[in-house]
Amino acid sequence: MKLISVKLSPLNSKKNKLKFSVTVTLKKDVLDPQGKVVQNTLKNLGMHDLKNIRQGKFFEIEINEKDEKLAQEKVNEMCKKLLVNLIIEDYKINILK
Amino acid sequence: MKLISVKLSPLNSKKNKLKFSVTVTLKKDVLDPQGKVVQNTLKNLGMHDLKNIRQGKFFEIEINEKDEKLAQEKVNEMCKKLLVNLIIEDYKINILK
Amino acid sequence: MRSSVIVFPGSNCDRDIAVALQKMQFKNKMVWHKETALPKSDLIIIPGGFSYGDYLRSGAIAGKSLIIEEVVKAAKFGSLVLGICNGFQILTETGLLKGTLLRNKNLKFINKDVHIKVINNTTKFTSKYKLNQILKLNIAHNEGNFFTDNDHLKELNNDNLIAFKYSDEKGNTSNLSNPNGALDNIAGIFNDKKNILGMMPHPERMVDNLISNKDGVNLFSSLLG
């Protein structure tokens, strides 16, 4: 997996905090009214090559914690406790280095 | 830049389509009422190590186009035309390989 | 009958429900969200509004508030709980009711009078209505599109846990009479013990003929027993 056009964040180099990104998407079998409207609109705008689009939420989280594993656990807890509705949403945590 | 806990998507291997992710965040200095409330709530829930959280949007876009550069241009156009409010938001496009 | 209305900083139908309760002779208390204990009450109401701005997901943050823990406890002890609009969203966020409320299918806020049909009139909330009675109530929400998994949907049907469905004025429930895309036109549901009701339409807005109609009155009189 490789990312393009992303600038490296100098933040984590300071070692005493870590930065994560969390993406939250609707589960596959959950109706996505918003994604559908966005898809239709894009097609109406002439984007016929669009095959599929799904919309979700994105969080950038900075944690005062230098241990990567511990930090990620904390982010995970935030997701479970508040950021994600586990009934309808999936999420992924990425560390931003 | 490295991602963790992301499964590799087999999709792009089929070659005739490409998959991208787009993350959209509020520009620096733009008020983020949402982030503010979420941050307060997480702190109230005992997450004292949280330094900062910003919320944004996330899109997963599949394009019927095998040329990576062309495909990315198309995604870029979608962002500009619809997905992103350029006045208050920044965005990044990543290819998912 | 003693009632308590939970007030979040962004609640905005709290006064409306208090007026309706007073009209119906409930002994009502308003309970601020930072309080840690509930007054003794037979009925707890979570009113409509935007509890904490609802910027993350409707009801998500209210679902984590201090007072909500008390509501959950009381509900588990069998206290009656009514969640209207944002209150319904909060109840699903706490898990007291299953399912969730997604964005309206047209992605717009919708405020209008709609018809709903009484599906179960054998509960403490609905006993004064007739079965299949058609009511005209007001809806006002961004996220009223009820969604749940198949198992829960089956349970809702098998155990008669659907309170109201969106319909037309003749009682037909179809896509045409579905304002927000809700699964099976569902406008309100009970938990399995039927002591908790969550509903999107606003009964408190329908207790005064000068303002609207009186189709909401029987919900309150049912509760009075």
Added chain:
Amino acid sequence: MEIDNKIIEKHGLKTEEFKIIQKLLKRSPNLLELGIFSAMWNEHCSYKSSKIHLKKLPTKGKQVIQGPGENAGVIDIGDDDAIIFKIESHNHPSYIEPYQGAATGVGGILRDVFTMGARPIALLNSIHFGSPAHPKTKSLLNGVVSGIGGYGNCIGIPTVAGETKFNDTYNDNILVNAMAVGHAKKNKIFYSKAKGVNKAVVYVGSKTGRDGIHGASMASAEFDDNSDEKKPTVQVGDPFTEKLLLEACLELMRDDSIIAIQDMGAAGLTSSSVEMASKGSLGIELNLDKVPCREENMSPYEIMLSESQERMLIILEDGKENHARKIFKKWDLDFIIIGRTTNTKKLTLKYNNKIEGEIPIEALASKAPIYDRKWTKKALPKSKFNIKKLKHIKLEDGLIKILSSPNHSNKSWVTNQYDQMVMCDTVQKSGSDAAIIRIHNKDKAIAVAVDSSANYCKSHPISGGKQIVCENWRNLISVGAKPLAITNCLNFGNPENNDVMGEFAECLEGIKDACKYLNYPVVSGNVSFYNGTNNKNIYPTPVIGGVGLIDKLSQPINHNLKEDKNLLILIGKTFGHLEQSCFLKENFSMEDGKPPKINLINEKNNGEAVLELIKEKYVLSCHDISNGGLLVALSEMSIGSRLGVNINKPKKLVNLIEYFFGEDQGRYILEINAKNLSKVDKILKKNNIYYENIGLTQKDYFEIDGEMKIDINDLFKINNQWYNKF
């Protein structure tokens, strides 16, 4: 930093104005001071081009408690009740970012009303867009409507009335005007005049960020092709925080803790502090390092000019700090003493105890420049239109064209996005001539409506100005309310253009005449100049927001027909004035000629007679006749109720098109029970009112005897398609 011409120009100041500043200060200003002058002296805050004309407006009356000059106007509605209201524009920000621009427009006007002690009870808006065919119109419409709804719905105040219009003239400069109406106790009204020296100046609400810096200057500059560069000044609204601020302020207002209070609107901390000091003839000293900031390293300049939303400035009585702080803490809001009132009559700005800027208050307020700009008069235009061209048009076709047009289509696509019922006192929602809001726990109500007629004002500003006041007055009468007072939002082009300035002066002349005659004073308002792009100015678009009183709310009136076989009577004379009519516009794309004549005497008599009939309970439904004339008014009465009408052909005069589509003023349609005709006749005769029996209500069909007959459901469909297809 050296202040050079470029910097002065960037601040929207003219070289001559800079020289005045130097004279007033007896030195050159530093950058912070220059920024403050620029904010206070720009058109938006100083009213430099409009002041001398605004002075002519009638602002007094028995019903007026507070006229223009405060955050909002205050009127007396009997008992111990007062109504506080104002309208304001947010045109430029809404064009740049429609959702946030409109949302913060609503937030701003709400603060103007609750800062005076009122609980807001209704929101209204007047929104004007370019041609529906223009590529930007659709997304602007979508954004503005959801922004207005997004803010009002969240804060929980019903949005109950407004107008949505389309015209090419707004293609590159839309109008978004928001009006808020609040209710207060007469003896509990709060003003912005500071009193007493060494009183605590308290900052409450949201933190200060870099948003909207120079917003006020932006609202005073014309757009050009580089407007994109001005974008970072967009403010984001936070209705949840505003709700907290509203409740916290109202809670603090229950006792006597507050000496003065002022929202931070345009030009933020600068204008709020200067206004409070200026009104009290005091000085004010601020410690800018105390101001709660959202971003790091904000400079004094940024802090003073930020237009972050949801903030207030309060001057507190001695000894009330702890009490007040507790309330704001309860609502999770910042509460910080950032300064003191002084007797220096200066604005003194300190940062870490160092004086960063000091300006005499006078220089910023009363000594700000005032211009008597040149303006040209406009003659009554002549029409080139030939009436014979109309022969082949069928009534039915003409009507359908109008009812299916964007400007006349049913607006429920818009109004369904607004919570109209929250607070449970909305007796009449939007869709009728005026909305009716009950005063909580009482059996009286107010009626509210907003109106504009840009094409009339363009064609002949004096007539147009009169007409909008009269139309607004009629709208309130039509729901049985006694009109009390208005607020006005004056949207015009570039005042440095003599024609635009002429439009402004003459529209105001017309507004003044009508308000005077109708005893309908102006108690608040707002001026928005520089609406236009690349030297093209918008049509002059004054918007009138009126408030009326229904003192006994037994049987509210609206324009929906009630029952078949009732009599329809037409109050007022029909001459058949088609110039500038919507019939010509929708059928021939013509906008020529002059607006209809206003006869203020008839206007007043007719209105008062209708009000008397309503009071006597003879009127079942009522609608005033405006845009589109008699036939459009009748069809609106039918569509609302799905009841038809059967209308006689006129016996004398005018041809059918003129009779049915003419836009003569001062007219109403009333539905009455036939058995009451003689009593109605008596009242009308007594008042010398001209009226005609025009027909009956009937089931199912909208019919003109021998001329047209349409199924009422078809009429409904025709009227309800446009938005859903757009």
